[in-house]
Amino acid sequence: MSIPEKYRAGQPKQLTFGIVFLTVFLDLVGFSIIIPLFPAILDHYGQSGILNALTEWLDEFSTAIRAGEHFTPVLFGGILGSLYAVLQFFFSPIWGGLSDKHGRRSILLITTLGVFVSYVFWGFAGNFLLLVVARLIGGCMSGNISVATAAIADITSRENRSKGMGVVGAAIGIGFIVGPAIGGLLSKFNLLESNPDWAQYGINPFSVVAFVAAGLALLNFIWVKARFTESLPPENKRNAESRNPIARLSQKLPKPIARTNLTYFIFMFAFAGMEFTLTFLGADRFGFSPIDNAWMMVFVGLILAFVQGGVVRRLAPRLGEKRVAVCGLAIVAIGLGILAIAQTVSVLYLGLALMAIGIGLCSPTLSSLVSLFASESEQGKALGTFRAVGSLARAIGPILASFVFWWFGSDKLYLSGALIVLVAFVLASRLPQPEKS
Numbered sequence: 001m002s003i004p005e006k007y008r009a010g011q012p013k014q015l016t017f018g019i020v021f022l023t024v025f026l027d028l029v030g031f032s033i034i035i036p037l038f039p040a041i042l043d044h045y046g047q048s049g050i051l052n053a054l055t056e057w058l059d060e061f062s063t064a065i066r067a068g069e070h071f072t073p074v075l076f077g078g079i080l081g082s083l084y085a086v087l088q089f090f091f092s093p094i095w096g097g098l099s100d101k102h103g104r105r106s107i108l109l110i111t112t113l114g115v116f117v118s119y120v121f122w123g124f125a126g127n128f129l130l131l132v133v134a135r136l137i138g139g140c141m142s143g144n145i146s147v148a149t150a151a152i153a154d155i156t157s158r159e160n161r162s163k164g165m166g167v168v169g170a171a172i173g174i175g176f177i178v179g180p181a182i183g184g185l186l187s188k189f190n191l192l193e194s195n196p197d198w199a200q201y202g203i204n205p206f207s208v209v210a211f212v213a214a215g216l217a218l219l220n221f222i223w224v225k226a227r228f229t230e231s232l233p234p235e236n237k238r239n240a241e242s243r244n245p246i247a248r249l250s251q252k253l254p255k256p257i258a259r260t261n262l263t264y265f266i267f268m269f270a271f272a273g274m275e276f277t278l279t280f281l282g283a284d285r286f287g288f289s290p291i292d293n294a295w296m297m298v299f300v301g302l303i304l305a306f307v308q309g310g311v312v313r314r315l316a317p318r319l320g321e322k323r324v325a326v327c328g329l330a331i332v333a334i335g336l337g338i339l340a341i342a343q344t345v346s347v348l349y350l351g352l353a354l355m356a357i358g359i360g361l362c363s364p365t366l367s368s369l370v371s372l373f374a375s376e377s378e379q380g381k382a383l384g385t386f387r388a389v390g391s392l393a394r395a396i397g398p399i400l401a402s403f404v405f406w407w408f409g410s411d412k413l414y415l416s417g418a419l420i421v422l423v424a425f426v427l428a429s430r431l432p433q434p435e436k437s
Helices: 011-032 035-045 049-065 071-102 104-123 128-155 158-186 196-201 207-227 245-250 255-286 290-319 321-341 345-373 376-408 410-429
Strands: none
Touching (some): 011 104, 011 128, 011 207, 035 128, 071 104, 071 128, 071 376, 104 128, 104 207, 158 207, 158 290, 158 345, 255 290, 255 321, 255 376, 290 321, 290 345, 321 345, 321 410, 345 376, 376 410
């Protein structure tokens, strides 16, 4: 692999790791920060207009099918969350392909600034339409996770690829801890309580959350601009091909990459649905309060961060990415099966621990496999398509899981999730071993 000479000294490489970590972390914070706010957002924006009509229809529908009082906020949250993921699906391969042509630094500057703008829009979202616009911008720009991942691939050898992808995985795990925590804690600070006249400027009950997130995004942009050294060697730059994500997915990819993408889609489809309904499982089966659910998410996130940031970096070079990914998928399936039958909190946490360990093992190694199967000049494109596949799964999974949860029960949902992950396990076991020389 052609690693830029300037990265061999070590310091620029460490700076790149740090910048990539912060970029991915903020992407996941942006995705998850709104999750604990869905009921409050529905209450605030749902008093008039098209949103009010939609929620009334959903309430009537849930009453007719006896789905319970949580059906409307769950489905509403699933739709709003899926919107973000759909945009990531469309834009991940676009940003990845453009970064193959123009370099990682310029694309990261554009997208990190765009993330900042999305939070500013949210801070001044006096109506639901502006909130949707803010999420549209954020979803488009957060597709830069493919660029950040490609930057890691640029500066790591093939033997150490999983170590680098572990940084991305740790950022994802910690992002899922911090995002809901920021959203939940800062939602208590409502600027309109002390300054009601500010409503005319678009200030809303969630502005403090949005402005804090905007500050973090601005810090990321400044850090990229000041410290990020271009990681893509000039000789590896290439013209961007089709930027249509549907066309990208329908392209005849090398078989190992196509099979890995399919494995990741099936796994992420199941996981995204389970992840989204997890807090409803706690509330429905164990009577968990919001604080109980918060601790449950922190528990999962801490294990994810530990496994992806430390364990994978040691296991993958010894056992190989394929074996670690296969083991991880098997552990996820077992964990989901335990969650399906858990009747006590201790058994619930056992299932959560196994699920988190398995995800921590398979997620970064599947990403590494795609990178290892791709040529050096197509890292951005390959990883962009890989991330787009995951975003597509995140767009579909929560909505379908919400329906299954409230119609058939959490036990059947999580058992179905376990069986779906077993399909991914079988597919992963048939992947070829990547060449590392």
